[in-house]
Amino acid sequence: xxxxxxxxxxxxxxxxxxxxxxxxxxxxxxxxxxxxxxxxxxxxxxxxxxxxxxxxxxxxxxxxxxxxxxxxxxxxxxxxxxxxxxxxxxxxxxxxxxxxxxxxxxxxxxxxxxxxxxxxxxxxxxxxxxxxxxxxxxxxxxxxxxxxxxxxxxxxxxxxxxxxxxxxxx
Ligand code: ADP
Numbered sequence: 001x002x003x004x005x006x007x008x009x010x011x012x013x014x015x016x017x018x019x020x021x022x023x024x025x026x027x028x029x030x031x032x033x034x035x036x037x038x039x040x041x042x043x044x045x046x047x048x049x050x051x052x053x054x055x056x057x058x059x060x061x062x063x064x065x066x067x068x069x070x071x072x073x074x075x076x077x078x079x080x081x082x083x084x085x086x087x088x089x090x091x092x093x094x095x096x097x098x099x100x101x102x103x104x105x106x107x108x109x110x111x112x113x114x115x116x117x118x119x120x121x122x123x124x125x126x127x128x129x130x131x132x133x134x135x136x137x138x139x140x141x142x143x144x145x146x147x148x149x150x151x152x153x154x155x156x157x158x159x160x161x162x163x164x165x166x167x168x169x170x
Pocket of ligand 1: 009010012023024032033034035037038079116117118119120122123132152153154155156159
């Protein structure tokens with residue numbers, strides 16, 4: 001149904017693609033979870049470049065090199081922290097996916113990998129986050145030739161199941 005979208009279970013730092021997305025925080029100076037894993041795998045030059053960016057607003061995105069990663073670029077996006085759902089969290093999460101895809105297209109990226117933004121320590125409900133992610137990726141790809149392929153890289157089976165379910169629904 002969606003030949004340009006796939007869902008896999010794996011480690012995003014190991015993906016060979018044009019760009020991986022980092023579920024960052026607004027400082028862009030590193031953190032735990034996938035952010036920590038990406039900085040460890042990329043090496044200290046990534047943090048040095050991030051320091052020049054002076055942070056990023058929630059729902060927006062900024063791009064850097066990939067350094068020691070197999071990906072050429074890292075697109076950093078701070079997802080919303082879940083505070084009950086009445087504080088713009090769904091719109092901000094949708095904006096993360098749109099902002100990342102727009103930056104990727106602008107840089108000519110053909111292949112982009114996303115982690116499950118905001119569903120770790122930011123506690124966005126997984127099923128709702130997956131539905132928003134798939135909806136936004138579908139809508140963007142329907143209007144743009146790039147990226148050609150988008151992969152959701154899920155760290156665990158529960159996360160993969162949620163994105164598989166969202167992809168199966170229309
Ligand atoms: P957030 O602060 O946006 O919630 P987290 O890093 O805490 O970000 O979690 C986001 C998702 O990334 C979670 O599903 C977590 O399991 C996952 N994750 C953690 N490490 C990796 C990794 N190396 N590759 C892919 N996903 C990862």
